[in-house]
Amino acid sequence: MMIWLWDVNRKILRCRDVLDTIERRVSVPALAPSSPLLKACPVKGDCQKDVPEACNISAVNTARAILSPMAESIPAAEINAAAGILLSPSATGAVSSSIAAAGNHSAVSLLSPHAGALFCYYILKLFRAEDTVIHMDKLISSKQNIQHVPESYILPPERRPGKVVIPSSKCIPVIDLHGNTNRQELVQRIMKACQEFGFFELTGHGVPEDLMHDVLKVANEFFQLPSEDKVNFYSDNTWKKCRLHSSIDYDQEKVHFWRDNLRLPCHPLEDLVEEWPNNPARFREVIGNYAIRVRELSLLLLDLIREGLGLASGYFEGDLSETHLMNFNYYPPCPDPSLTLGLPKHSDPNLITILNQGAISGLQVLKDEQWLALVPTPNAFVVNIGHTLQVISNGMLRSGDHRVVTNAYAARATIASFIHPSIDCQIQPANELIIKRCSIPLYKPFPYIEFMRNYIKDTRDGDPVLKRYELSQAQA
Numbered sequence: 001m002m003i004w005l006w007d008v009n010r011k012i013l014r015c016r017d018v019l020d021t022i023e024r025r026v027s028v029p030a031l032a033p034s035s036p037l038l039k040a041c042p043v044k045g046d047c048q049k050d051v052p053e054a055c056n057i058s059a060v061n062t063a064r065a066i067l068s069p070m071a072e073s074i075p076a077a078e079i080n081a082a083a084g085i086l087l088s089p090s091a092t093g094a095v096s097s098s099i100a101a102a103g104n105h106s107a108v109s110l111l112s113p114h115a116g117a118l119f120c121y122y123i124l125k126l127f128r129a130e131d132t133v134i135h136m137d138k139l140i141s142s143k144q145n146i147q148h149v150p151e152s153y154i155l156p157p158e159r160r161p162g163k164v165v166i167p168s169s170k171c172i173p174v175i176d177l178h179g180n181t182n183r184q185e186l187v188q189r190i191m192k193a194c195q196e197f198g199f200f201e202l203t204g205h206g207v208p209e210d211l212m213h214d215v216l217k218v219a220n221e222f223f224q225l226p227s228e229d230k231v232n233f234y235s236d237n238t239w240k241k242c243r244l245h246s247s248i249d250y251d252q253e254k255v256h257f258w259r260d261n262l263r264l265p266c267h268p269l270e271d272l273v274e275e276w277p278n279n280p281a282r283f284r285e286v287i288g289n290y291a292i293r294v295r296e297l298s299l300l301l302l303d304l305i306r307e308g309l310g311l312a313s314g315y316f317e318g319d320l321s322e323t324h325l326m327n328f329n330y331y332p333p334c335p336d337p338s339l340t341l342g343l344p345k346h347s348d349p350n351l352i353t354i355l356n357q358g359a360i361s362g363l364q365v366l367k368d369e370q371w372l373a374l375v376p377t378p379n380a381f382v383v384n385i386g387h388t389l390q391v392i393s394n395g396m397l398r399s400g401d402h403r404v405v406t407n408a409y410a411a412r413a414t415i416a417s418f419i420h421p422s423i424d425c426q427i428q429p430a431n432e433l434i435i436k437r438c439s440i441p442l443y444k445p446f447p448y449i450e451f452m453r454n455y456i457k458d459t460r461d462g463d464p465v466l467k468r469y470e471l472s473q474a475q476a
């Protein structure tokens with residue numbers, strides 16, 4: 001269920017903000033579960049099926065009713081007085097009959113503006129309570145004691161991982177960043193891995209072991225918090241940068257995937273850290289330190305790749321590497337991993353991804369039509385190339401297809417750190433590269449924002465994302 005609230009200027013508001021504004025101004029008495037007002041409330045009385053619509057209609061009107069009197073700065077004493085009236089049985093009777101007579105959303109206008117404001121406040125509180133239940137139910141980590149994979153998570157047979165035994169080996173190149181004294185050689189090794197696999201493991205990267213462990217510990221702790229402590233971050237809006245959600249595009253997809261995800265924007269850190277969770281208490285400090293280290297590392301790797309491509313110094317700086325997002329993935333144990341996936345086959349949309357996957361395996365990389373299961377190297381990062389770098393390199397580097405399988409025994413937490421272009425960038429094969437190599441462009445230019453829109457839909461539906469941007473020989 002999505003509740004949209006507008007203020008009188010048609011600015012979209014969040015239910016949480018409206019409640020916070022009111023709570024900051026006045027101390028509103030708690031509504032007892034036995035309160036007659038609860039019985040009068042138009043939301044609770046409706047059957048489950050009708051709830052979303054009832055909420056939508058009344059939410060829009062109640063928010064307007066709340067905010068106009070609030071904007072007129074009603075003294076706190078008057079609101080509290082209204083509370084007394086509204087909570088009395090006679091006022092409740094008036095509310096009930098006005099609801100019955102005029103329909104849910106008109107009830108407010110039949111009360112005094114002050115009482116109306118308070119009435120709306122309680123309704124919003126109830127919406128929020130319902131938000132908590134409905135949203136948090138979507139998180140796979142909220143489901144207790146799952147004995148069977150629910151129908152909505154079972155993939156069609158051709159998309160299932162099945163029971164096939166997949167070779168587990170050190171199957172992607174391992175590159176030691178600081179063990180390679182010769183920069184030229186390091187660049188060549190990275191380029192080879194990005195051409196052949198689109199993936200490599202990175203050791204000797206300089207991020208302290210303790211920090212690598214700590215971030216995963218804090219991420220695990222976050223997912224284990226009770227629902228009430230996480231609900232404020234929940235959002236189904238795929239464009240929201242700071243959000244908790246489940247699967248990929250829960251409300252739009254045909255089949256769900258077995259992962260919960262907290263996504264955080266990370267750059268510039270000082271402007272964004274306030275939006276992050278502050279529970280667990282160490283969250284912002286630990287994740288903030290990590291975000292800085294991992295961004296520096298990503299930019300260093302991009303610079304080595306730039307050198308390998310023969311592009312001008314600073315090519316990836318500025319808008320092209322402006323956005324830094326972190327994905328905290330959480331894959332609870334699954335009763336039958338052969339039926340579902342943590343994440344389906346996909347390549348990342350961005351330039352470069354650095355994954356901290358801890359000690360539990362689950363990531364698989366597609367190479368020559370075969371899925372290779374990665375056995376994590378202790379304290380190594382997994383690095384992979386995204387679609388954007390494939391396009392800029394005009395296909396010289398490949399974005400590696402990968403997927404995540406679940407397991408029946410242990411929850412797996414991972415942290416993927418993505419460097420993206422800013423949403424206003426135009427993406428295309430680098431001109432200098434085309435000229436230098438006398439090649440023809442393999443992709444047409446596209447706005448990153450449009451690409452991201454297609455990316456979300458195509459990944460959810462299992463369709464090839466770059467296809468629509470490919471140029472045939474004749475078009476190039």
Ligand SMILES: O=C(O)CCC(=O)C(=O)O
Nearest residue numbers: 327329357363404414416
């Ligand atoms: O969790 C993993 O192993 C991979 C995560 C991933 O592919 C992603 O976040 O896009």
